[in-house]
Amino acid sequence: MQNVAQPYRSVLYIPGSKTRALEKAQSLPVDAIIFDLEDAVAPDEKVAARQLLAKTLNTTDYGPRKRIVRVNGGDTEWGADDLATFIDVAPDAILLPKVEDPATIAALSGLLKGATTIWAMMETPRGILNASAIAAAPKMEGFVMGTNDLAKDLGSRGRGAMLTSLQLCLLAARAEGLVCVDGVYNAFKDEDGLRAECDEGRDMGFDGKTLIHPAQVAIANEVFGPSEDELDLARRQIEAYEQAKADGQGVAVVDGKIVENLHVETATRLLAKADAIKLVEGA
Incomplete structure (x- = not known):
């Protein structure tokens, strides 16, 4: 189940084979890191990358950042050894590529x-x-949308063609209380395009966005993080609802709109998320 206070605004892929990138990630204001042994690592570097990443995670403090390791698939020559290694290392999470059925998760x-x-x-x-x-499989915590591979398999062009797939995963994730993170935006120098896609993903309901470059972090954090106006409204909703309860009323009114228990629950989660963000940014 999702830890509602843990933010996932920015989820950055880091190659498991790059010592400098692994070091730099300690200081980046990201909410989560996907230490990648799959797509970001060349075949002849995969064994060395596995060893380097295992040693790094055993000896390096990444603070409040979620540590997620993406292993190679079970149908590759590296998958079994990746799993054996990182089951022992015990990062926060193991990310499996190209999951197609719950049996893979259960195993x-x-x-x-x-x-x-x-x-x-x-x-x-x-x-x-x-x-x-x-x-619904055991030990599941989150979905990561792999939009590049999905577009290839669908033979689609443009994000609009994937909206059904994105929404199906969001529905499934929310039904089971999972995190759901949007796919990458490939043009890492295109800030306007990234912001537009982050805006869309946020409005759809995604918790955050996977990123391929540190230059994308600031925009993702801004878009998927609560604004000061949103935090102010959340505090006022909670205060008004508590006062209404004390006065024996079932609902409150803030800015001309009814505030019920469901709004208070959302407001409380938003404030908890803001507190968790402060921890990441403070680190």
Whole structure:
């Protein structure tokens, strides 16, 4: 189940083979890091990357940032060893690529140690169609949308063609209380395009966005983080509702709008998220 206070505004992919990138990630204001052993690592570097990343996670403090390791698929020559290694390392989560059914999740869930959870890359047509069953599998915590691979498999052009897939995964994630993070924006120098896609993802309901470059972090954090106006409204809603309860009334009114318990729950989560963001930014 999702920790509602943990922010996921910015989820940055870091190659597991790059020592400098692994070091720099300690100081970046990101909410979560995907330490990637799959797409970001060349085949002849995968074994060394696995060893480097295992040593790094065992000896390096990444503060409040969520540590997620994306392993290679079970159908590759590296997948089994990746899992064996990081089950022992026990990061915050293990991210499985191209998940297509809940059996894949169930097989891993019984092997995990400590508080390690499972995240799933949702990036194939079969996986999208099985999103509900995957979300309900044991130890599941989050979905990451793999929009590049999904577009390739669909033969689609443009984000609009993927809206059904994105919404199906969001529905499945929310039904089971999971995190759901939007796919990457490839043109990392295009700030306007990134902001527009972040705006769309936020309005759809995603918790944040996966990123391929540190230059994208600030925009994602801004768009997916609560604004001062939103925080002010949340505080006033809680205050007004508590006063209404004390006066024996079932609802309150703020800015001409009814405030009920459901609004207070949302406001409380928003303030908790803001507190968690302060921890990340303070680190």
